[in-house]
Amino acid sequence: MRRERSVLRGRAGLAAIVAGAGVQALCGCAGAPPPPAAPTVAEATPIAPPAASASIDDIEWEGATPRDRELAAEVLALTRRAVERMLPALGPLDGVRVRVVVSDAPQPWHVAYFLGPREVRVERRFMDRLNLAHEATHALLHGRLGIAPPRWFDEAVAQLAAYDVVHGKPLEPPTGRPLFELKALRALDGEAWLAAGGHAYADSANWLGFLLPSGPAPDAEKAAFARYVEVLAASRDVVLADRELATVTGR
Numbered sequence: 571m572r573r574e575r576s577v578l579r580g581r582a583g584l585a586a587i588v589a590g591a592g593v594q595a596l597c598g599c600a601g602a603p604p605p606p607a608a609p610t611v612a613e614a615t616p617i618a619p620p621a622a623s624a625s626i627d628d629i630e631w632e633g634a635t636p637r638d639r640e641l642a643a644e645v646l647a648l649t650r651r652a653v654e655r656m657l658p659a660l661g662p663l664d665g666v667r668v669r670v671v672v673s674d675a676p677q678p679w680h681v682a683y684f685l686g687p688r689e690v691r692v693e694r695r696f697m698d699r700l701n702l703a704h705e706a707t708h709a710l711l712h713g714r715l716g717i718a719p720p721r722w723f724d725e726a727v728a729q730l731a732a733y734d735v736v737h738g739k740p741l742e743p744p745t746g747r748p749l750f751e752l753k754a755l756r757a758l759d760g761e762a763w764l765a766a767g768g769h770a771y772a773d774s775a776n777w778l779g780f781l782l783p784s785g786p787a788p789d790a791e792k793a794a795f796a797r798y799v800e801v802l803a804a805s806r807d808v809v810l811a812d813r814e815l816a817t818v819t820g821r
């Protein structure tokens with residue numbers, strides 16, 4: 571789908587945001603750290619029940635080793651936690667299933683989240699933490715909301731969650747108000763979003779970082795964004811939710 575073509579451009583957008591931060595994708599299928607030694611029986615005695623998310627995901631990956639699957643499951647779990655911390659209004663995401671299909675066959679866009687079947691498809695050589703976490707965030711958002719959220723929000727959350735997964739900490743919020751108007755960014759979708767290119771990804775991530783509790787936005791604007799997420803999650807009505815952001819002006 572045309573929409574997913576820009577997923578790869580999103581990588582450039584994130585790279586622009588975190589330029590100099592040393593983004594390094596850790597591949598889940600090559601160059602991974604060696605697996606730990608097999609535990610002894612005593613060490614293997616369950617201390618806690620398995621996480622609720624342990625078996626919910628569907629990872630279709632021909633030729634994957636157990637370690638490959640373990641790492642993919644780890645990324646999915648970390649992505650859930652990152653999105654939950656960022657957007658607590660969404661509630662726990664352990665019940666939201668993510669389907670991942672990894673294949674050696676070339677995919678239309680190497681790695682992408684596909685709207686129709688709601689699955690992440692990855693050409694094996696592009697399987698890494700950044701890519702999987704980014705696309706898994708789309709799957710979690712779409713699965714939780716039951717709709718495709720507005721593009722700026724969808725891509726902003728995916729970029730910040732993936733950064734968190736790769737670096738083990740959230741991206742530092744912007745130091746000041748983003749220059750590009752949020753109203754104009756919110757209006758971008760479809761061809762207009764594609765035409766905007768990488769700056770739309772960068773601006774969306776900056777606006778999200780600005781409006782989150784850790785960001786530098788005025789309290790009233792942070793509250794407006796919090797209501798935006800709450801209305802989106804409760805109503806699945808993107809128009810209704812968008813009204814909450816009317817007071818967040820561009821400059």
Ligand SMILES: [Zn+2]
Pocket residue numbers: 577580704708724725728
């Ligand atoms: Zn994306």
